[in-house]
Amino acid sequence: MKKNKLIFLTNDDGVHAKGLNCLIEVAREFGDVAVVAPKEAMSGMSHAITIKSPLRVKKIKEEKGLIVYSCAGTPVDCVKLAFNQLLDQKPDLVLSGINHGSNSSASVVYSGTMGAAMEACVNLVPSIGFSLSSYSADADFSEAKKIARKVIDRVLKEGLDDGVCLNVNVPEMNGEAIKGIKIGRQAKGFWKEEFDRRVDPHNGEYFWLTGYYHNEEPDSDDTDEFALANNYASVCPVTVDLTAYHYIEKLKKWDL
Amino acid sequence: MKKNKLIFLTNDDGVHAKGLNCLIEVAREFGDVAVVAPKEAMSGMSHAITIKSPLRVKKIKEEKGLIVYSCAGTPVDCVKLAFNQLLDQKPDLVLSGINHGSNSSASVVYSGTMGAAMEACVNLVPSIGFSLSSYSADADFSEAKKIARKVIDRVLKEGLDDGVCLNVNVPEMNGEAIKGIKIGRQAKGFWKEEFDRRVDPHNGEYFWLTGYYHNEEPDSDDTDEFALANNYASVCPVTVDLTAYHYIEKLKKWDL
Numbered sequence: 001m002k003k004n005k006l007i008f009l010t011n012d013d014g015v016h017a018k019g020l021n022c023l024i025e026v027a028r029e030f031g032d033v034a035v036v037a038p039k040e041a042m043s044g045m046s047h048a049i050t051i052k053s054p055l056r057v058k059k060i061k062e063e064k065g066l067i068v069y070s071c072a073g074t075p076v077d078c079v080k081l082a083f084n085q086l087l088d089q090k091p092d093l094v095l096s097g098i099n100h101g102s103n104s105s106a107s108v109v110y111s112g113t114m115g116a117a118m119e120a121c122v123n124l125v126p127s128i129g130f131s132l133s134s135y136s137a138d139a140d141f142s143e144a145k146k147i148a149r150k151v152i153d154r155v156l157k158e159g160l161d162d163g164v165c166l167n168v169n170v171p172e173m174n175g176e177a178i179k180g181i182k183i184g185r186q187a188k189g190f191w192k193e194e195f196d197r198r199v200d201p202h203n204g205e206y207f208w209l210t211g212y213y214h215n216e217e218p219d220s221d222d223t224d225e226f227a228l229a230n231n232y233a234s235v236c237p238v239t240v241d242l243t244a245y246h247y248i249e250k251l252k253k254w255d256l
Numbered sequence: 257m258k259k260n261k262l263i264f265l266t267n268d269d270g271v272h273a274k275g276l277n278c279l280i281e282v283a284r285e286f287g288d289v290a291v292v293a294p295k296e297a298m299s300g301m302s303h304a305i306t307i308k309s310p311l312r313v314k315k316i317k318e319e320k321g322l323i324v325y326s327c328a329g330t331p332v333d334c335v336k337l338a339f340n341q342l343l344d345q346k347p348d349l350v351l352s353g354i355n356h357g358s359n360s361s362a363s364v365v366y367s368g369t370m371g372a373a374m375e376a377c378v379n380l381v382p383s384i385g386f387s388l389s390s391y392s393a394d395a396d397f398s399e400a401k402k403i404a405r406k407v408i409d410r411v412l413k414e415g416l417d418d419g420v421c422l423n424v425n426v427p428e429m430n431g432e433a434i435k436g437i438k439i440g441r442q443a444k445g446f447w448k449e450e451f452d453r454r455v456d457p458h459n460g461e462y463f464w465l466t467g468y469y470h471n472e473e474p475d476s477d478d479t480d481e482f483a484l485a486n487n488y489a490s491v492c493p494v495t496v497d498l499t500a501y502h503y504i505e506k507l508k509k510w511d512l
Contacts, residue, residue, distance in 0.1 A: 046305075047366055051465060109303045190379055237503035247495075
């Protein structure tokens with residue numbers, strides 16, 4: 001008897017987020033699904049791991065073809081726990097998301113969604129992070145689900161090379177159809193922070209992180225940001241090898 | 257009158273760590289130094305940012321050419337606060353470390369030290385992360401300081417391209433001299449996790465993250481791991497553009 005594929009899911013908005021549950025629905029069309037997701041929202045946790053405190057896990061759902069755990073850790077902790085403690089076998093595919101909020105351009109480095117996808121990739125399991133350009137808790141994921149279905153299907157058929165995972169971003173469409181999918185690179189840009197400085201009732205100063213995204217190359221048409229701005233979903237291949245290869249020869253000439 | 261250079265420092269072991277204080281000593285040879293560092297150890301925090309709670313900052317030292325703040329946030333929070341609230345001008349150079357523990361190979365993605373260096377890089381300020389292959393609180397940083405001095409001097413003279421920062425790792429030498437500096441790429445490898453499962457007095461199960469590093473290519477002689485294993489310091493150029501460029505054409509052929 002042919003064994004079902006095992007698809008592992010996590011996210012950074014927490015186990016009860018709508019985006020995760022939409023992705024579970026899509027993933028179940030392709031195989032058995034196991035989920036370990038943070039019990040609370042873990043946005044902006046990047047590739048963080050929990051070292052100084054232990055992790056606790058709770059099984060919150062089990063039915064034919066689906067098991068769901070929550071974990072008091074980061075998205076990357078969830079992947080590590082799944083791979084090393086909770087799953088009986090290595091999954092065929094790891095999915096992360098669907099994130100409430102885009103993770104295009106520089107946001108990829110802060111993203112817990114992409115941190116989890118990259119963690120699977122470091123461990124040589126094909127993985128995809130999905131994000132929708134809407135922070136709303138009840139965002140409309142219908143177009144994002146279609147894109148996810150299409151990309152998952154192709155990744156299961158084609159595979160991905162070791163060390164490469166996918167960062168898939170879907171624009172918020174408000175009921176309209178997405179124009180298609182563009183393969184793009186990470187746009188150059190950064191967040192312009194504008195901390196909100198406040199004073200507590202005891203005269204203590206504190207700062208809330210806030211800000212807006214600044215695109216350094218709004219006119220380039222081959223970036224993830226360009227795709228989103230033009231109502232296309234963006235698929236960007238992401239590497240876990242951070243070496244700036246083009247710079248190695250230059251540094252060698254420094255003769256350190 | 258020529259203005260002194262401004263060098264900004266942070267780390268992930270916390271403001272009182274020996275490694276940071278060693279780096280402050282070296283940095284002061286090159287200019288005025290401003291420090292914003294986590295008030296507690298923040299190892300493994302990667303590029304995490306604090307979104308759900310506000311940040312507090314405390315000035316803990318001020319003397320001619322040196323100002324030190326502690327912050328109840330991550331290393332990346334420290335960089336953001338410094339750039340946007342605490343510094344009067346953009347620094348000429350950002351240094352992170354010296355970390356107690358190496359950040360070579362796959363460790364770069366988990367590292368708060370490198371998270372901070374990459375944050376400066378995203379914001380187009382030249383930056384260097386320094387790490388020593390010893391987790392000891394009172395590790396011997398004498399060789400690491402020599403390497404730091406050499407690399408800082410060259411980066412201040414040569415500059416770094418936008419989007420590239422340096423990941424400098426120094427082996428633990430136990431009193432012997434380092435053989436030199438090798439420019440290398442990030443070795444392929446990963447952490448083999450072996451969670452330590454325990455049961456609390458109330459019969460609740462919990463897990464401690466533990467494990468050891470596995471090098472996938474121990475025989476390659478052009479990696480950071482090879483340099484460290486052979487008593488060389490490693491300088492690896494790191495990019496904040498995570499696009500896997502070699503994979504873009506392949507994905508385009510999928511015709512998604």
